[in-house]
Amino acid sequence: MATRQTRTLARIMMMPSVLLLLVWMIVPLGMTLWFSFQNYNLLNPANVSWAGLFNYQYFYSDPAFFESIWNTLLLVGGVLMITIFGGIALALLLDQPMFGQGLVRILVISPFFVMPPVAALIWKNMIMHPGYGVLADIFQFFGARPIDWFAQYPLLSIIIIVAWQWLPFATLILLTSLQSLDGEQKEAAEMDGAGLVARFWYLTLPHMARAITVVVLIQTIFLLGVYAEILVTTNGGPGYASTNLPFLIYRTALLGYDVGGASAGGVIAIVLANIVALFIMRAVGKNLDR
Amino acid sequence: MARTASTGQKIAWTVVAWVIALVIFFPILYTIITSFKTEPEAIAGISLIPSGTFQNYIDVETQRDYFRPFMNSVIISLGSTVLALIVAIPAAWSMAFSPTRRTKDILMWMLSTKMMPAVAVLVPIYLLFRDWGLLDSRIGLTLMLTLINLPIVVWMLYTYFREIPGEILEASRMDGASLWNEIVYVLTPMAVPGIASTLLLNIILAWNESFWTIRLTTTNAAPLTAFIASFSSPQGLFWAKLSAASTMAIAPILIMGWFSQRQLVRGLTFGAVK
Numbered sequence: 001m002a003t004r005q006t007r008t009l010a011r012i013m014m015m016p017s018v019l020l021l022l023v024w025m026i027v028p029l030g031m032t033l034w035f036s037f038q039n040y041n042l043l044n045p046a047n048v049s050w051a052g053l054f055n056y057q058y059f060y061s062d063p064a065f066f067e068s069i070w071n072t073l074l075l076v077g078g079v080l081m082i083t084i085f086g087g088i089a090l091a092l093l094l095d096q097p098m099f100g101q102g103l104v105r106i107l108v109i110s111p112f113f114v115m116p117p118v119a120a121l122i123w124k125n126m127i128m129h130p131g132y133g134v135l136a137d138i139f140q141f142f143g144a145r146p147i148d149w150f151a152q153y154p155l156l157s158i159i160i161i162v163a164w165q166w167l168p169f170a171t172l173i174l175l176t177s178l179q180s181l182d183g184e185q186k187e188a189a190e191m192d193g194a195g196l197v198a199r200f201w202y203l204t205l206p207h208m209a210r211a212i213t214v215v216v217l218i219q220t221i222f223l224l225g226v227y228a229e230i231l232v233t234t235n236g237g238p239g240y241a242s243t244n245l246p247f248l249i250y251r252t253a254l255l256g257y258d259v260g261g262a263s264a265g266g267v268i269a270i271v272l273a274n275i276v277a278l279f280i281m282r283a284v285g286k287n288l289d290r
Numbered sequence: 291m292a293r294t295a296s297t298g299q300k301i302a303w304t305v306v307a308w309v310i311a312l313v314i315f316f317p318i319l320y321t322i323i324t325s326f327k328t329e330p331e332a333i334a335g336i337s338l339i340p341s342g343t344f345q346n347y348i349d350v351e352t353q354r355d356y357f358r359p360f361m362n363s364v365i366i367s368l369g370s371t372v373l374a375l376i377v378a379i380p381a382a383w384s385m386a387f388s389p390t391r392r393t394k395d396i397l398m399w400m401l402s403t404k405m406m407p408a409v410a411v412l413v414p415i416y417l418l419f420r421d422w423g424l425l426d427s428r429i430g431l432t433l434m435l436t437l438i439n440l441p442i443v444v445w446m447l448y449t450y451f452r453e454i455p456g457e458i459l460e461a462s463r464m465d466g467a468s469l470w471n472e473i474v475y476v477l478t479p480m481a482v483p484g485i486a487s488t489l490l491l492n493i494i495l496a497w498n499e500s501f502w503t504i505r506l507t508t509t510n511a512a513p514l515t516a517f518i519a520s521f522s523s524p525q526g527l528f529w530a531k532l533s534a535a536s537t538m539a540i541a542p543i544l545i546m547g548w549f550s551q552r553q554l555v556r557g558l559t560f561g562a563v564k
Binding site for chain 1: 299300301303304306307308310311312314315316317318320321324333335336377378380381383384385387388390396400402403404405406407408409410411412413414415416417418437440441444494497498500501504505514515516518519521522529532533536539540543544546547548551552554555558559560563
């Protein structure tokens, strides 16, 4: 019953959201793009000049750049691997009959609600600290030398922390999907003599495919921007060993006062995110339109 | 062949699940325990029984002025959520009830703005905020988080509104309900649960947002995320106090989260998984 009047009204109702997001997208993006072609340092703001592609060359020739991109991919990939495989395993486990299932669920999903600085500081101080941390105590109990996590394995340590935050999310979504699986189908497969592995592979996993896609999509969006966890633990170091692209840009911008360089980095980050997004949106679009 | 597990199996699963759940929950549990220890106790090795002091909570308030970042968090997360809802409800409403050919594209485009890495626009936003005097202000941060979460709010509301059957509106119209009655007695009751879930989830997201809240504030408008991050400097190494501050910072959201598991799944998967 869409008369012209209601259609106009509908457009007007949509206007504020669309306009806000349009401005939010275009203005900062345009500025970033513009700055990326300028020599612009906040320590010398009177001296702004056209730089051409210099900022890009500078960013590109910086060895930290490739290291940070590699670290970004490792971080996203590592956390995705842990949370997807771990999430499937945990979801299968939580789906079994047990006592106190509701409480177990609450315990498992809790880390997701912990704000990143708190999560990172808990792990840094109380779990992974080489002197006083819980892991050090456990290692010593077994007579092993405690590991100085953030000095020896900085990126891995951050992957562990971030995975701890996102594992509950994956588990919760995959469990929800698992519980919507038709019980009769399972029984039918069982009666037909399908074993445990076959049932999982041909019935459960395809059923969860959509949920897995969604988990990958959402997590990738957030994981590409991991920042606070690095800031409060390693601060990107030692060297650039745990610097991801967002952190490198932040360093260039607010610690190096280099607006031009940071903006070039920002443009590169946007291109990278769009490449990833393109793949994901395509996969999700296929999966969601069912 | 009914699938009833034997009691033995059930006990076995229970043990395995509880052990794993407790390992996952341990860092949070240990933080809560440590917050009731004295500072020397906190670094004296594993112990699960604190001396039960409340001193850390008192110290965090008196020495570090905990109340201010807490109120900032409340104001900013609530404010940005309400603002986003005000802007998003009409949009989601019109997309759900009078969709056009482009509705899906607009929704996808909105989602794609979330793909823009925040750090890529850090410089322009920082400079604009500086020039407009919005750095370290609650208003600035509230506006920022409104924009950040707007796409998710629109999406969530859209998936909820879409489930309200349009026939019900027509039926009430046939029964002679005025537009006002239609909105108050028919639509609102059906829309409220969706709006409430969206509100809850968005407060959680805004409360925990840790890029803009840290970068755009220093002291005045710093919410809990920035406050806790300031403990990372070496002189801030007071674990028991850090634990007390952390416990207070995560407790409200943890409890809200426990109650909103279902809505969370729906909301964060844009209705794709229910």
